[in-house]
Amino acid sequence: MKTVDLRSDTVTQPTAAMRAAMAAAPVGDDVFGDDPSINSLQDKLAAMLGFEAALFVPTGTQSNLCGLMAHCQRGDEYIVGQMAHTYRWEGGGAAVLGSIQPQPLEHQADGTLALADIEAAIKPDDAHFAKTRLLTLENTFGGKLLPLDYVQAATDLAKSHGLSRHLDGARLFNAAVAQATQLAGNNVPNLPQSLTDQGQAAITYEAIVKEACRIAQCFDSVSVCLSKGLGAPIGSILCGSADFIARAHRIRKMVGGGMRQAGILAAAGSHALDHHVARLADDHGLARRLADGLQGLPGVVVEPPQTNIVFVDLVDGAKARGAGLIPHLKSHGVLATGLYRLRFVTHLDVDAAGIDHAVSVIRAYFEHH
Numbered sequence: 001m002k003t004v005d006l007r008s009d010t011v012t013q014p015t016a017a018m019r020a021a022m023a024a025a026p027v028g029d030d031v032f033g034d035d036p037s038i039n040s041l042q043d044k045l046a047a048m049l050g051f052e053a054a055l056f057v058p059t060g061t062q063s064n065l066c067g068l069m070a071h072c073q074r075g076d077e078y079i080v081g082q083m084a085h086t087y088r089w090e091g092g093g094a095a096v097l098g099s100i101q102p103q104p105l106e107h108q109a110d111g112t113l114a115l116a117d118i119e120a121a122i123k124p125d126d127a128h129f130a131k132t133r134l135l136t137l138e139n140t141f142g143g144k145l146l147p148l149d150y151v152q153a154a155t156d157l158a159k160s161h162g163l164s165r166h167l168d169g170a171r172l173f174n175a176a177v178a179q180a181t182q183l184a185g186n187n188v189p190n191l192p193q194s195l196t197d198q199g200q201a202a203i204t205y206e207a208i209v210k211e212a213c214r215i216a217q218c219f220d221s222v223s224v225c226l227s228k229g230l231g232a233p234i235g236s237i238l239c240g241s242a243d244f245i246a247r248a249h250r251i252r253k254m255v256g257g258g259m260r261q262a263g264i265l266a267a268a269g270s271h272a273l274d275h276h277v278a279r280l281a282d283d284h285g286l287a288r289r290l291a292d293g294l295q296g297l298p299g300v301v302v303e304p305p306q307t308n309i310v311f312v313d314l315v316d317g318a319k320a321r322g323a324g325l326i327p328h329l330k331s332h333g334v335l336a337t338g339l340y341r342l343r344f345v346t347h348l349d350v351d352a353a354g355i356d357h358a359v360s361v362i363r364a365y366f367e368h369h
């Protein structure tokens with residue numbers, strides 16, 4: 001049986017159709033702005049999300065860095081979640097490379113930052129303080145959809161204090177699928193319909209793009225990863241106004257992200273946006289299937305997944321017994337991570353049989369250890 005790799009949605013292999021699109025892509029030197037495949041990818045996502053311009057970058061980390069540095073000057077400050085990628089998981093790049101001070105805030109249980117905490121963190125104009133310049137949110141955050149009314153309220157609050165708003169939307173389309181699903185009354189079948197073709201998913205492409213656009217339009221800039229659930233081998237895109245993207249473009253060059261004939265990579269991204277958006281609903285269905293399959297194990301607490309990430313906490317006796325779980329899973333062809341909590345992520349290279357195998361291996365472990 002092939003390995004069921006649930007470590008992350010970054011582990012996917014490009015599909016045959018994606019590889020064909022890459023092989024056929026027209027390319028040029030993007031530092032001269034000459035790459036037609038990059039230009040069309042940038043135009044495509046900017047149009048989908050309602051922005052003037054966009055910038056293709058190799059990674060989400062670089063996309064967020066270019067975004068933060070395009071919003072903030074040296075000595076400015078951004079308000080950010082304590083566990084947000086742009087604070088915790090990017091090597092401190094905004095501070096190291098941008099001289100931008102983070103102001104981290106604790107998350108609420110639903111992943112939001114309390115409006116009162118945001119407001120209290122905004123510094124008055126006083127020589128003692130860094131200049132609070134930006135609010136950065138992340139959606140999905142830890143696999144959770146931030147409620148749209150919260151996103152609107154938090155970004156309105158930031159705007160009313162003169163702050164810019166940046167979204168780390170690494171998994172924006174997972175958020176949009178969850179939001180579209182909620183609007184449709186959660187009427188989505190539990191079994192994946194298809195693992196390859198968005199045409200067969202329960203929520204339409206148009207409905208998902210509409211929700212992605214509604215989320216994105218609360219922000220001045222949005223970063224989206226192509227290399228997560230969308231299944232491209234590489235790449236993120238930063239969207240914003242033409243002026244903002246011009247500043248980010250200069251910073252991208254400065255940090256070494258000016259690539260040349262990278263249209264072969266952009267073609268993978270365009271293919272992903274055309275063919276892998278609506279199928280994200282399948283990943284969400286598989287995450288629920290995994291969560292359902294793990295019910296009823298003593299000491300194994302499964303957080304009900306809203307998107308494609310399942311977190312599992314071990315309590316009581318299961319906590320000590322859980323120590324050997326990850327190596328045990330690996331020896332049975334199932335990969336997972338447990339840096340802060342046990343985490344299982346679904347994606348286009350996992351199917352229902354793989355999830356059922358993972359469930360039975362996990363259940364067997366706890367029943368015998």
Ligand SMILES: *Cc1c(COP(=O)(O)O)cnc(C)c1O
Nearest residue numbers: 059060061062085138168170225
């Ligand atoms: C993966 C991810 C990023 C960017 O990661 P890269 O590995 O640099 O592409 C940014 N934010 C979030 C929330 C992510 O999950």
